[in-house]
Amino acid sequence: MSATLERTAPAVTPRRLTPAKDSRKLIRGQVRAGWLFLSPALLHSAVFIVIPVIAAVVLSFTDYSFGDSWAWVGFGNYVDLFKDQDFRAALVNTILYAVVVIPVSMALSLAVAIGLNQKIKGLGFFRTAFYIPTVTATVAVATIWLWIYNPSSGLANGFLSLFGFAPGRWLSDPNTALPSLMLVGIWQGLGTKIIIYLAALQGVSRDLLESASLDGASRWQKFAHVTWPALGPVQFFVLVTSIVGTFQVFDLVYVMTKGGPGTETTVLVLDIYQNAFQALRLGFASAETVIMMLLIAIFIGLGRLLQKADVND
Amino acid sequence: MRRGAKSGLVVLAAVLGLAASSCGNGVIDKSTDGVPPAEATGTLRVLIPSFPPSTKGRAAFEKVVEDFHQTYPKMKVEPDFATYSTLNEKMSTSIAAGIPYDVMVTGVGWIQPFASKRIFADLAPYGVTPQVIEEKSIGALVPAATYDGKLYAYPLVADARAAALRISAFKDAGLDPDKPPKSLDELKAAAEKLTVKNAKGTITRSGFDMAAATSFRQTYTTLLASTGTNLYVDGQPNYSNEKGLETLNLLKSMANHVQPYGQQNAAQQPLVLTGEAAMGIVGGAVDCSDKGIGKKNCDDLKFFRFDSGKEVEFVGGDLASIGSRSRHKEAAWSFIQSLTKPSSLDAIAKLNKKLPAYKDAANSPQAKSNPLSKFVAEGLPLAIYEGGSANWLEMRANFDSQLTQAVLGQKDPAKVLANLAGQSR
Incomplete structure (x- = not known):
């Protein structure tokens, strides 16, 4: 029985592998393993990111509206x-929202993170609270x-009345609706940025x-010349995630104002949603999505340029 | 190609093939049309915002299913208790996924846009014509359910609106509560008299609740129709004219003068019912019990309809349609028949505080349950509705934003109406 299982090793001439071949073979194996481990993520990205992006680009050149025919x-x-006034309003509002919310929330988060990085009482409480x-x-x-x-029973007007100010109409006043939303956006986005900065x-x-202390540097000099440069890569990360986050703001606007009054708080994602799922203009909404993707890319590119300039300085 | 890469591709193709086959064939049944009802099998998918997904709502829906099962005992019914805010997402994603609903219950403004996209089926093959609706249901809803001369939906319940005034507020302002304002001019004059402001000029009680915290669309449609001008005539816009402008200017003159823009209470109840407004637009029902606004409050209310040349009552509602791509069209029609039995309609009406869409709605249990429902039920023959164009779903949002801009003085009302008319064509 055992005889059938045993095989005589074929007489082969032993190959002598050179070190270079050895390392190439090893690298090939590593590459294969790398692809194998990457494949679930790649498959996920292909199904949920690449295909939808391609579909959005293709649909943007059609008049598809869920009906039987399209062209x-x-x-x-x-x-x-670009002739659509709602889109123009959404574009302006989104850029305004991003331009205000991103720098203010980044600056505030950094300031709070610096505060929380000190040895103060109740540190755990403050970190949790933020x-x-x-x-x-x-x-x-x-x-x-x-x-x-x-306007009639809210905390904001109650607080203002303590100082004798007239009550505001906040979300229903065209002049204050977007700034009121920005305030909520800044407040809500602080936590994540604080944790990253911390x-x-x-x-x-x-x-x-x-x-730097031994060389006699002041607190400000230490921050400007040691801490700030060290935060460079993190700043870029926070900037990119903030750009994506602010350009994709939707739920806050949807629940609080639905884009109103008029189009004062309409933002791109809300307009895309309304065009796609309320007006059922999927082709039009896809074109809007493509524009939004390009806009995010441009803003991230600008952030990268700023980052490079900062590093070179 | 190396063996490893080849086998990898085979595995990938198998996975994708499996996924595609499960999407393509696993969900869609074989057609049951032409199959005897007793032998038909499959799943009837029903999109229905008329039953709240509560225990009571589900129980009422189950009764409809039981009735349907007497004809189609082997068919499974899969309900999707959507809300009106998620209706379009549900319908569009189901169409895009290739698994459209068999029965779709939507609102008045949905029928013509979806009929024009051939998403709803013509009901004529099932013997439902405009004449049948006139005889059995609410005739005033026939135009809303008709597109290109064909009927695409069967009314289930009517969601009517009226106006109400506070008798005490009228008397305090020196007005006769038995002579409610009818024309646009009378409405404005009474609203101004009824508005109460404090020393700083802040409105403490609105003269007229326009029910437009987020949108002026329906109020504008109602007031415009009361001048004898429908929003659309034969699918063409009919508001960029003198009457349209007069109506929009009326709303503009009242915003922030007789009511602060955006005013609504926490419960989002009509402000006239709570006394926060002296007069205003109300829904189709009022709870006069102690759990609601109470008898004393109810006795202080008087209901009326706008009549600036034509007495009208704004009516929306739930209407049932058959999906044009349904593979169970006959079963879907049978389900709609179960859904439109008087007992089912009464249950839907009670759950939603709307009126059952059968001929004698004024004598329905819902109409008899409170004075406001009784009042609006009597006004159903005067019904007017919003919409009237094939692109109404697109226009709705345009009306919402642009009317608000005109009312708040951000844009010229005449230009807004001209722009909307241009977008409607």
Whole structure:
């Protein structure tokens, strides 16, 4: 029995592998393993990111509206988009929202993170308190802020009345609706940024800070010449995630104002949603999505340029 | 190609093939049309915002299913208790996914746009014609359910609106509560008299609740129709004219003068019912019990309809349609028949505080349950509705934003109406 299982090894001439061949073979194996491990993520990205992006681009050149028939319209949707006043309003509002919310929330988060990086009493409480808005569902946050902004019984007007100010109409006043939403957006986005900044601050070299102290550097000089440069990569990360987050703001606006009054708080994603699922103009909404993707890319590119300029300085 | 890469591709193709086959064939049944009802099998998918997904709502829906099962005992019914705010998402995603609903219950403004996209089926093959609706249901809803001369929906319940005034507020302002304002001019004059402001000029009680915290669309449609001008005539816009402008200017003159723009209470109840407004637009029912606004409050209310040349009552409602791509059209029609039995309609009406869409709605249990429902039931023959164009779903949002801009003085009302008319064509 065993004889049948045993095989005589074929007489082969032993190959002598050179070190270079050895390493190439090893690298090939590593590459194969790398692809194998990457494949689930790649498959996921292909199904949920690449295919939808391609579909959105293709649909943007059609007049598809869930009906039986559709036709190629070339750049017709793009031409119509720039004639559409709701889109123009959404574009302006989104850029305004991003331009205000991103720098203010980044600056505030950094300031709070620096504060929380000190040895102060109740550190755990403050860290938790600042992070709570981030883990709270946006719909719940928006509902609470709706009450705060309520013109007749809200906390905001109650607070203002203590100082003799006239009550504001906040979300129903065209002049204050968008700034009121920006305030909520800034407040809600602080937590995540604070945590990232806090981690980065704790990674700043103690040796460098100590050396700077020994050289007589002031607090501000230490921050400007040691801490700030060390935060560079983190700043870029926070900037990119903030750009994506602010351009994709939807739930807050949907719950609090539905884009009103008029189009004062209409933002791109809300307009895309309304065009796609309320007006059922999927081709038109896809063109709007493509524009939004390009806009996010441009803003991230600008952020990268700023980052490079900062590093070169 | 290397063996590893080849086998990888085979596995990938198998996975994708499996996914495609499960999407393509696993969900869609074989057609049951032409199959005897007793032998038909499959799943009837029903999109229905008329039953709240509560225990009571589900129980009422089950009764409809039981009735349907007497004809189609082997068919499974899969309900989707959507809300009106999610209706379009549900319908569009089901169409895009290739698994459209068999029965779709939508609102008045949905029928013509979806009929024009051939998403709803013509009901004529099932013997339902405009004449049948005139005889058995609410005749005033026939135009809303008709597109290109064909009927695409069967009314289930009517969601009517009226206006109400506070008798005490009228008397305090020196007005006769037995002579409610009818024309646009009378409405404005009475609203101004009824508005109460404090020393700082802040409105403390609105003279007229326009029910337009988020949109002026329905109020504008109602007031415009009361001048004898329908929003659309034969699918063409009919508001960029003198009457249209007069109506929009009326709303503009009242915003922030007789009512602060955006005013609504926490419960989002009509403000006239709670006394926060002296007069205003109300829904189709009022709870006069202690759990609601109470008898004393109810006795202080008087209901009326706008009549600036034509007495009208704004009516929306739930209407049932058959999906044009349904593979169970006959079963879908049978389900609609179960859904439109008087007992089912009464249950839907009670659950939603709307009126059953059968001929004698004024004598329905819902109409008899409170004075406001009785009042609006009597006004159903005067019904007017919003919409009237094939692109109404698109126009709805345009009306919402642009009318608000005109009312708040951000845009010229005449230009807004001209722009809307241009977008409607």
